[in-house]
Amino acid sequence: MHPFTYTKASDTREALDAGRRGGRYIAGGTTLVDLMRETVERPETLVDITGLPMRAVTATKRGGLRIGALVSMTEAAAHPQVRALYPVISQSLELSASAQLRNMATIGGNIMQRTRCTYFRDVTAACSKREPGSGCAAREGHNRAHAILGTSDHCVATHPSDVAVAFAALEATVHLLGPDGERHVPFAGFLLKPGSTPGREQSLRKGELITAVEIPALARPLKSGYLKVRDRQSYEFALTSAAVALHVRGGVIREAKVAAGGVGTVPWKLPAVEEHLVGERPSAALWTAAARTAADGARPLTHNRFKVELLQRTVERQLRIVGGTK
Structure with a gap:
């Protein structure tokens, strides 16, 4: 570990001043310290x-929820309003990491965490995310856990966050505070696909601080849930995952929110699946047909071709769990 200086911000202004000068924000530190x-x-x-005062979960005027950036994963998962209104968030958090890490890690830090790609974390390997222009060892290396969606010639690493998949499905908004004031970024635009600049992973400006993630009010009744498929049942990152939220009224699906994890360079929204569902009556045949579109546009590599079918099966299974089979 290289030498560094440490300062604790007593208020938001002090934090922003330090961030503007190039300081890196840290809270739980469960990723950055590693x-x-x-x-x-x-x-x-x-x-x-x-x-800093960013530890509250509050209802918004329009009926959504605002989760402070410093709320721990454990606190967010257990919060009564989160559990009642958006179980997909609680489930995605509870299926993440270990209990000890969830007690330390924050919501803001979770969506900022960097990939678990072994080549990214091996400083002797070629990685354009870590060292721009150096290449991507994963493309020709062992790439079983890597992405099949949103990849580029420069990077095929997956985003590791589970709750980010739920936020993507629910079309959350990230609240930011920086030297130029406040701004709000749709979650779909906050995490960036690698393209030719894989080292730029978020749409943050210099010195900006995440203050909260806001979940919009969605039509009720709303059923939602998160399914995670992995090599072992605990303390493991997803091979595939699916976040699903469905609003069914009068026996017809009026609104569908679906996203996948473990397969994309960012949490992957599935608009084709959503469009296939809206206006239809729930049925086993509908779930199967909709899930077939989940891997549209996939570009599998040598060792992760299995993820195409696994993603389709994961989405279909979660649609059945959330929507039923009748």
């Missing part, structure tokens, strides 16, 4: 933001 230990990240200054 990357520093492996010398993947070498920040000169860490800015501890744990004392």
Whole structure:
């Protein structure tokens, strides 16, 4: 680990001043400290933001929820309003990491976490995400866990967050505060596909701080849930996952929100699946037909071709769980 300075911000202004000067924000530190230990990240200054007032879960005027960036994963998953209104969020959090890590990690930090690609974390391997222009060792290497959607010639790494998949499905908004004031970014535009600049992973501007994630009000009744498929049942990242929310009224699907994880360079919204569902009556045949579109546009690699069918099966299964089979 390389030398660095540490400062604890006493208020938001102090944090923003330090961020503007190049300081890196840290709260739980469950990702950044690991990357520093492996010398993947070498920040000169860490800015501890744990004392800032961003620890509340509150209802919005329009009937949605605003989750503060410093709310821990455990707190968010257990919050009564989160569990009642958006079980897909609670389930995605509870299926993430270990209980100890969930107690430390924050919502803001979770969506900012960097890929678990072994080549990214091996500083001797070619990785354009870590070292621009150096190539992508995963493309010709062992790529079983890598992405099949949203990839480029420069990067095929998946985004590791589970709750980000739920946020993508629900079309959340990220609240940011920076030197130029507040702004709100749709979740779909917050996490960036690699393209030719894989090192730029979020649409943050210099010195900006995540203050909250807001979930919009959705039509009720709303059933939702999260399914995660992995090599083992605990402390493992997804091979595929599916976040589904359905509004059914009068026996017809009026609204559908679907996204997948473990298969994309970012949490992958599935508009083709959603369009196939809206206006239809729930049935086993509908779930199967809709799920067939889940892998549209996939570009599998040598070792992860199985993810195409696995993604389709995962989406179909979660549609059955949330929507029933009648």
